[in-house]
Amino acid sequence: MTAIQHFKYLLVGGGMAADQAAAGIRAVDAQGSIGILSADVDGPYARPALSKKLWVDENFHDEDIDFKTAEKQQAQLFLRTVVTQIDPAAHQVKTSTGQAFSYDKLLLATGAKARTLAGTASQRVVALRSKADYLKIRAFSGQQQTVIVVGDGFIGSEIAAGLAQSNTQVIYVIAGSQLFERKLPTALCQELEQKYTAAGVKFYYQEKAATYQLKGEQVELTLEDGTRLLGDGLVLGLGAEIDYQLAKQAGLHLDKNGVVVDQYLQTSAADVWAAGDIISYPDVILGQTKSEHVKHAIQSGYVAGKNMAGQAAAYTYTPYFYSWVFDISWEALGTLDTSLQLYQEKLTSGQLVYYFDDQGQLQGILSWNAAVDLDHLRNLFRQHPDLKTLQQVLPLKPIK
Numbered sequence: 001m002t003a004i005q006h007f008k009y010l011l012v013g014g015g016m017a018a019d020q021a022a023a024g025i026r027a028v029d030a031q032g033s034i035g036i037l038s039a040d041v042d043g044p045y046a047r048p049a050l051s052k053k054l055w056v057d058e059n060f061h062d063e064d065i066d067f068k069t070a071e072k073q074q075a076q077l078f079l080r081t082v083v084t085q086i087d088p089a090a091h092q093v094k095t096s097t098g099q100a101f102s103y104d105k106l107l108l109a110t111g112a113k114a115r116t117l118a119g120t121a122s123q124r125v126v127a128l129r130s131k132a133d134y135l136k137i138r139a140f141s142g143q144q145q146t147v148i149v150v151g152d153g154f155i156g157s158e159i160a161a162g163l164a165q166s167n168t169q170v171i172y173v174i175a176g177s178q179l180f181e182r183k184l185p186t187a188l189c190q191e192l193e194q195k196y197t198a199a200g201v202k203f204y205y206q207e208k209a210a211t212y213q214l215k216g217e218q219v220e221l222t223l224e225d226g227t228r229l230l231g232d233g234l235v236l237g238l239g240a241e242i243d244y245q246l247a248k249q250a251g252l253h254l255d256k257n258g259v260v261v262d263q264y265l266q267t268s269a270a271d272v273w274a275a276g277d278i279i280s281y282p283d284v285i286l287g288q289t290k291s292e293h294v295k296h297a298i299q300s301g302y303v304a305g306k307n308m309a310g311q312a313a314a315y316t317y318t319p320y321f322y323s324w325v326f327d328i329s330w331e332a333l334g335t336l337d338t339s340l341q342l343y344q345e346k347l348t349s350g351q352l353v354y355y356f357d358d359q360g361q362l363q364g365i366l367s368w369n370a371a372v373d374l375d376h377l378r379n380l381f382r383q384h385p386d387l388k389t390l391q392q393v394l395p396l397k398p399i400k
Contacts, residue, residue, distance in 0.1 A: 003100075007035035007076070009308055010093060010103035012083050012246075014038020016047060016294060017109035017276035017301030022073035024305020032309065034075035035101060037093070039082045039110075042131045044069045048294050050134040051155055052324065055162025062131065083110075086250040088269035105308040108247060108259065108267070108274040109301060112240035112292065114155075119212050124219050127236040128155055140233035141168045148172075148221050148231040150209045152179055154323050156237025157192075161325035163235075164199040171229055172196065173204045173221075183336040185344075185354060185399055188368060195326040204229070209236070240292065242278055255280050257290040263314040265304040273308055275300040285318045285382050286334060293321040318378055331374060333381055334364035342399035343387060347372075355396065357387040 009025050011018045014036055022034055038044075046065040053060050070077040082096040086106070093101045114127035124140050126133045141147050141163055149160040152174035160172045176182070178189040179196075196203070204223065212221045212234055219234045244254060253260045253268035257280030265273050265281065276297040283289045296319035303315045322331040334356070341357040347370050356364035362385055365377050390396060 004092065004102050005035070005099065006033075006102045008032035008104045009034045009107070009305075010101055010105070011036045011075075011107045011109065012086070012093065013107070013109035013111055013276070014040045014044055014077070014079070015109065015111045015276065015297065016044060016067075017111070017297040017304075018107065019044035019067045019069045020298050020301035021107050021109065021275060021305035021308070022069055022075050024302040024307075025309045026073050026305075027302075028306050028309035028311045034073060035103075036069065036075050036077045037081045037083055037095060037101070038077065038079050040130055040132075041079055043067065043077055043079070045131055050131065051128060051158035051162060054134065055159075055166050062134065065131070083246060086246060086272075088250055088252075088272055091271065104271065106272045107301075107304055107308060108250075108252075108272065108278065109276045109297075109304075110243065110246065110278060111297070112242045112277045114236070114240050115238040116236055117209055117212060117238075120214055122214055122219070124214070124217075124233045125212060125236070126233070127238065128159055129240070137163075137233065137235055142166055144169060145232040146171065146230070147233045147235060148219070148229050149235045149237065150221070151237030151239070152176055153237055153239055154321075156235075158323060158325055159235055159237060160201060161196065161199070164196065164201050165326075170196075170199075170201045171204065171231060172201050173207050173209060173223065173229070175206065175208055177205050182338055184366070185338065185342055188352075192325070192328060195328060199326070209238075240277075242292075244278065247274075247278065255288075257288065263316075264307045264312060265300060265315055266307065273304045275304040281315060283318055284316050285378065291319045291321075293319055295319040295321070318381070320374055320377075328369060330366060330368050331372075332364060332366045333374075333377055334362070336364045336366055340364075341387070343391070343396040344399055345394055345396055353377075354399075355387060355390070360386045360388060362387060362390070 044067045049065045085094040114129040116127040126136045146169040148171045150173045164170045208224045210222050210224045221229045247259045259274045260280045277292045299317040306313045320333050343355040345353040351370035352368040354366040
């Protein structure tokens with residue numbers, strides 16, 4: 001019978017939430033044993049750099065993104081380890097490697113998996129999510145090789161820009177008639193796309209990927225309309241799927257947003273906390289919601305760790321999401337939806353703030369190339385102002 005290994009704190013998941021949970025634990029408990037079970041082949045690292053900084057900063061390398069969590073937090077890291085069962089009553093966990101663990105306190109922070117296309121597995125076809133994925137893309141990019149990128153979300157737009165700035169010919173397939181057409185005002189979509197086209201990116205608009213096949217050392221992608229594209233590699237940015245199977249198996253309470261946690265990030269099971277992409281939590285501004293962005297993973301992981309170690313710390317951080325490509329950067333809070341009424345506040349040339357309104361109520365704020373205090377925007381949002389009232393104190397221009 002396999003011996004059961006015990007940890008005071010057991011973290012299921014090896015991403016940025018787990019790294020910060022270990023830091024949160026150590027901020028309260030310097031001695032308690034920490035075990036981290038990760039399906040990844042690498043220890044925790046800075047995931048955003050995979051589609052951003054690693055492509056545009058020649059002095060920044062893949063080893064620079066490693067957090068060295070095990071060393072810094074005196075934790076034991078188990079890689080290539082998939083948790084298959086959690087038994088909250090017995091405080092035990094089983095894994096795909098046949099190992100069994102017990103715990104006093106457990107964190108569930110398994111994140112999400114990238115969506116992909118059905119087809120023959122290849123080192124030249126990558127749904128970017130991990131450091132290993134980034135290294136595969138490096139192998140078939142550069143040197144004027146051609147890479148096909150599919151997907152008009154954050155990952156697709158960022159990796160397309162990064163590749164274009166890394167001596168790579170980029171073919172970019174997006175589902176919309178403009179990049180981010182449902183989130184950004186038309187003028188901003190156009191400003192973005194001008195950066196891509198100036199860098200040599202070739203767009204295929206209103207197209208979706210259907211299938212791909214390998215042709216020697218290349219990949220042929222077939223679009224739904226029958227168009228065939230040939231490249232040295234294919235990068236998929238089709239979004240991510242959160243797998244709640246483990247949470248369901250453990251009997252945790254879920255709602256439409258994910259694993260339900262209270263303000264202290266504790267689940268419905270005793271001694272089990274959750275953080276990051278998988279949780280449905282009571283945001284102090286937005287109400288019961290979810291967030292699949294890195295700032296949320298970092299902050300919720302840290303707070304969950306502190307609470308696991310016995311400090312009652314409420315999660316009061318409303319996360320913003322952000323992106324930067326070429327010389328454009330933007331941050332946002334709440335809901336960006338171009339079907340809503342938009343108001344523009346012009347700060348200086350090229351620096352803009354947009355407010356998204358639904359029948360007089362503020363739903364989202366977008367800061368575009370602007371050095372705006374995000375805490376100020378959070379405080380503004382917290383007041384749930386009527387946009388007509390806001391127009392009396394801010395120079396807001398209706399966009400439509």
